Amino acid sequence: SVTLEHGSKRLGKRTDPMMGVWRNYGLGQFIHWGLYAIPGGHWDGKYYSGAAEWIRSWNEMPKNAYDELYKVFDPKAYDPKAWAKQAKDMGAKYMIITTKHHDGFCLWPSQYTDYSVAKSPYNKDIIGPMVEAYDAEGIDVYLYFSVMDWNHPGYRSKLETKEDEEAYEGFKEFTRNQLLELLAFYPSTKGLWFDGTWDQAWIQQAAFADELEEEMRSVIPGLIIGSRFRADENGKRHFDTNGDLMGDYEQGWERKMPNRIEDVNGNDWDCVMTVPENQWGYHSDWKGHVKSSVELIEMMVKAASLDGNFVINFGPDGQGNIRPEESLIAKEVGEWMESNAEAVYDCGYLDWEKQDWGYYTRNRKTGNVNLVVFNYPASGKLRVKVPKGIKIQGIDLIGTNGGTIDLEEIHRDEYFLGLPKGTDHTKPVVLVMKIVEGDAEVQGVYEKAK
Ligand SMILES: COc1ccc([C@H]2[C@H](O)[C@H](O)[C@H](C)N2C)cc1
Numbered sequence: 001s002v003t004l005e006h007g008s009k010r011l012g013k014r015t016d017p018m019m020g021v022w023r024n025y026g027l028g029q030f031i032h033w034g035l036y037a038i039p040g041g042h043w044d045g046k047y048y049s050g051a052a053e054w055i056r057s058w059n060e061m062p063k064n065a066y067d068e069l070y071k072v073f074d075p076k077a078y079d080p081k082a083w084a085k086q087a088k089d090m091g092a093k094y095m096i097i098t099t100k101h102h103d104g105f106c107l108w109p110s111q112y113t114d115y116s117v118a119k120s121p122y123n124k125d126i127i128g129p130m131v132e133a134y135d136a137e138g139i140d141v142y143l144y145f146s147v148m149d150w151n152h153p154g155y156r157s158k159l160e161t162k163e164d165e166e167a168y169e170g171f172k173e174f175t176r177n178q179l180l181e182l183l184a185f186y187p188s189t190k191g192l193w194f195d196g197t198w199d200q201a202w203i204q205q206a207a208f209a210d211e212l213e214e215e216m217r218s219v220i221p222g223l224i225i226g227s228r229f230r231a232d233e234n235g236k237r238h239f240d241t242n243g244d245l246m247g248d249y250e251q252g253w254e255r256k257m258p259n260r261i262e263d264v265n266g267n268d269w270d271c272v273m274t275v276p277e278n279q280w281g282y283h284s285d286w287k288g289h290v291k292s293s294v295e296l297i298e299m300m301v302k303a304a305s306l307d308g309n310f311v312i313n314f315g316p317d318g319q320g321n322i323r324p325e326e327s328l329i330a331k332e333v334g335e336w337m338e339s340n341a342e343a344v345y346d347c348g349y350l351d352w353e354k355q356d357w358g359y360y361t362r363n364r365k366t367g368n369v370n371l372v373v374f375n376y377p378a379s380g381k382l383r384v385k386v387p388k389g390i391k392i393q394g395i396d397l398i399g400t401n402g403g404t405i406d407l408e409e410i411h412r413d414e415y416f417l418g419l420p421k422g423t424d425h426t427k428p429v430v431l432v433m434k435i436v437e438g439d440a441e442v443q444g445v446y447e448k449a450k
Pocket residue numbers: 032051053054195196254272280
């Protein structure tokens with residue numbers, strides 16, 4: 001490996017308590033909200049088929065028309081307490097809010113630009129009440145921040161001239177000022193979710209970004225920052241020149257998921273997922289596939305089974321309403337979590353052979369093995385291969401106690417579990433297995449022998 005000044009600062013996972021909390025979240029909520037929610041994917045009677053939060057880049061929408069939208073930003077229906085309650089009922093343990101997306105419009109009254117809520121008819125801080133409401137519900141708040149800023153005069157995608165370089169110095173200072181301002185205004189935030197960091201101009205700022213990351217971490221000790229904030233001095237992003245993870249967790253799983261534990265390279269990670277195929281901001285007319293709550297539950301469980309978290313995106317409309325499709329998802333995911341959350345919260349990878357019927361998750365606090373069944377076997381029986389030295393001490397349908405599952409030993413360490421008659425096959429069902437490792441008759445939590 002090569003010596004790097006601005007590469008990864010740590011090998012392996014963070015081991016501090018704040019990262020331990022992050023690791024156990026299981027489920028999060030992303031909120032994309034901003035001026036783009038006003039046009040909602042349409043302009044001048046035309047339909048924008050791209051991602052609604054990118055409508056400013058659509059040549060059918062004049063840039064100045066977009067840039068005037070702040071003059072009509074006045075979301076009468078905005079109710080952060082209701083949003084936080086809905087997220088709580090869904091079972092989200094953390095929430096990521098767009099403080100500033102690529103358009104540069106700030107949902108907080110930044111001292112460093114006029115392009116913020118302070119200059120809109122709404123003329124109140126959006127972020128503060130949201131942070132308070134989510135904190136009150138016990139949901140940790142993370143602040144999304146786009147480095148790319150189409151509004152700032154000093155922003156550049158690449159630095160080609162002396163003038164570019166001078167302008168970009170101002171932009172770097174502006175970016176640092178806004179980030180320190182966010183941490184000062186909202187000190188209860190647990191981390192930052194960076195985006196818009198692929199431009200050559202930013203990638204060249206390895207030293208500046210490294211120093212800024214250190215500075216932010218010193219302002220809020222334990223702050224959690226993903227792999228997408230900065231590049232190393234060779235322009236390597238997410239993973240440095242030596243292949244080591246930048247930041248505290250892998251942030252590349254966006255609208256896609258790993259399939260095997262090897263894909264996550266032993267890192268913490270989360271997957272951020274849109275409900276339609278590719279809409280983060282509000283689009284009033286979703287086209288194509290819209291994910292059902294069962295699909296999203298399966299992705300959430302799959303993430304937990306591979307040591308990751310799953311984050312479902314919400315895009316409130318221009319008035320601050322949560323759309324009906326998203327409210328339905330929040331309700332249905334919440335109903336499932338009501339009785340099955342222990343198979344997701346505090347759960348991670350179990351190194352048992354993957355079976356076709358679904359996923360194993362291991363609860364880090366109880367030591368229990370969860371079998372989450374998505375693909376019901378026609379036989380009605382689940383095949384379970386148990387590694388050597390592991391004994392099944394008991395198994396039950398989640399929330400029940402005793403005698404619901406019959407265990408048939410096929411041969412040493414391989415069993416058929418019979419699902420109870422009348423199991424509802426339209427929902428994922430969870431079996432909870434207590435295991436004993438080695439000959440230990442220890443009761444309670446089992447830490448896998450290292
Ligand atoms: C260049 O392709 C992109 C770049 C950025 C994105 C942004 C989306 O607007 C959303 O904020 C997502 C989390 N982010 C990666 C999406 C596609």
